[in-house]
Amino acid sequence: MTATVLDLIGNTPLVELRRCWSGPGRILAKAEFMQPGGSVKDRAAKAILQAARSDGRLSPGMPVVEMTSGNMGAGLAVVCAALGHPFVATMSAGNSPARARMMEGLGAEVVLVPQVDGCPGQVTGADIAAAAEAAVRIARDRGGFLVDQFNAPEGVAAHKETGREIARQAGHVDAWVASVGTGCTFIGVARALKAIDAQTLCAAIEPVGSEPLAGGDLSKPRHLLQGTGYGVAPPQWDPDLMDLGLSVTDEEAEAWKHRLGADEGLYVGYSAAANVCAAAKLLGSGRLEAGATVATVLCDTGLKY
Ligand SMILES: Cc1ncc(COP(=O)(O)O)c(C=O)c1O
Known part of the structure; x- marks a missing residue:
């Protein structure tokens, strides 16, 4: 059976990051950069x-x-x-x-x-x-x-499917972490995972110094996490889905971007690196059980920078 380019969207692999994170727990990352436009969008x-x-x-x-x-x-x-x-x-x-x-x-x-x-x-x-x-x-x-991507409801609906894919591929997920631009990825996946297990911990990631979702610091509107962290809650934001806020510095994003490339063979962008960094911070914080699974997304390819 043949496919069109539209069939290349969705159904991305879920990759376990074994080399850049040796535990506790495990990080599973959805390879969204593999789609034809090179990103989660x-x-x-x-x-x-x-x-x-x-x-x-x-x-x-x-x-x-x-x-x-x-x-x-x-x-x-x-x-x-x-x-x-x-x-x-x-x-x-x-x-x-x-x-x-x-x-x-x-x-x-x-x-x-x-x-x-x-x-x-x-x-x-x-x-x-x-x-x-x-x-x-x-x-x-x-x-x-x-198109009006910040307000279009179909963006969130599309990512409910991303969440269902993650659940099918992972078996069970204890936590979901993602950075936020329009919020469609975070919101859609969080809704799908919480519908399966209401205990799934959902953490939104923001650049340090641009943290309106966590009710925090707005002192640094400039940051490296292109496509995310605009300093205001996006219009479709649902605060009830956010159990926790995690923040990432530009330096941490740079370091994890390098690590993902050099250790995992995954050449991705800064928000993807921030997502993995935050997943590691969450697992390292002791807030989850020792064998916990944290899911996130590799938002785009590093070739876009
Ligand atoms: C590189 C990158 N990461 C993350 C996001 C955030 O995705 P969402 O708009 O679904 O919150 C975007 C959005 O444009 C992006 O371009």
């Missing part, structure tokens, strides 16, 4: 556009427009190519140029929006807001479909 891109096509909000050939840190844009570019839609991505100029190149390679038009208070490689909430405004303007001017 492919699932939301496919779900949102397929829903819009089926209920008529997105008609055949209509332009699709979205603000992106690059990963949602790559996912949308993949899905737009497969469904035959032109795609315009607005992105903060602070996100890595590799992302713009990839989107362009997938046929997208990329509009770079100047940074407000961030700097290259470090994108703030204000930078994101500027890129979002540009997307709204372009969608209006061109009669396009605005």
